[in-house]
Amino acid sequence: GAGVSQSPSNKVTEKGKDVELRCDPISGHTALYWYRQSLGQGLEFLIYFQGNSAPDKSGLPSDRFSAERTGGSVSTLTIQRTQQEDSAVYLCASSRLSGFVDTQYFGPGTRLTVL
Amino acid sequence: GQQVMQIPQYQHVQEGEDFTTYCNSSTTLSNIQWYKQRPGGHPVFLIQLVKSGEVKKQKRLTFQFGEAKKNSSLHITATQTTDVGTYFCVGGSYIPTFGRGTSLIVHP
Numbered sequence: 001g002a003g004v005s006q007s008p009s010n011k012v013t014e015k016g017k018d019v020e021l022r023c024d025p026i027s028g029h030t031a032l033y034w035y036r037q038s039l040g041q042g043l044e045f046l047i048y049f050q051g052n053s054a055p056d057k058s059g060l061p062s063d064r065f066s067a068e069r070t071g072g073s074v075s076t077l078t079i080q081r082t083q084q085e086d087s088a089v090y091l092c093a094s095s096r097l098s099g100f101v102d103t104q105y106f107g108p109g110t111r112l113t114v115l
Numbered sequence: 116g117q118q119v120m121q122i123p124q125y126q127h128v129q130e131g132e133d134f135t136t137y138c139n140s141s142t143t144l145s146n147i148q149w150y151k152q153r154p155g156g157h158p159v160f161l162i163q164l165v166k167s168g169e170v171k172k173q174k175r176l177t178f179q180f181g182e183a184k185k186n187s188s189l190h191i192t193a194t195q196t197t198d199v200g201t202y203f204c205v206g207g208s209y210i211p212t213f214g215r216g217t218s219l220i221v222h223p
Contacts, residue, residue: 042214043203043213059210068147091158106158113193
């Protein structure tokens with residue numbers, strides 16, 4: 001594909017519901033990152049995949065957050081029992097190489113609103 | 116854990132004036148990247164610095180990496196309205212750590 005894609009672009013959900021966010025990285029990119037950006041804030045690192053494995057999950061805000069990556073490609077970020085403070089834009093990025101040595105290409109993000 | 120501080124948070128300039136944003140890390144960085152995010156958009160890669168004391172230029176943009184590899188700066192000469200956006204520095208040795216960003220507002 002031409003770039004990183006994310007779906008849905010917007011998601012409105014009710015407090016307590018589960019949501020699943022999807023990221024399609026650039027084909028062949030080894031590393032995949034998930035970030036969260038609240039209004040007017042910087043990017044908060046959530047999790048990083050090297051291939052299908054996640055060496056560091058310490059950025060996930062709580063045990064309600066989980067992520068997986070299959071086939072070294074698509075990744076899903078799942079938020080269980082959503083809370084209002086989970087409202088933010090969730091950004092995914094991929095890079096050709098692992099270990100933060102290469103350009104990150106960002107997707108357009110998923111705007112999550114928890115009512 | 117590693118922290119990357121970025122100042123200022125906001126900068127208003129008149130078109131044609133210069134602009135500088137500074138980035139400081141609590142630890143030595145293996146490399147540093149700079150990204151620009153336009154309002155309503157997503158971050159777009161600008162440049163990566165790796166070597167101590169490195170200076171790179173892209174037209175009106177000048178990027179520097181400190182000798183101790185703990186600080187970096189981005190300087191824009193003669194700002195234009197197209198420069199509007201938030202500029203982020205990103206440091207890290209394994210996990211990327213974003214600075215909070217500097218939002219540049221250019222008044223025509």
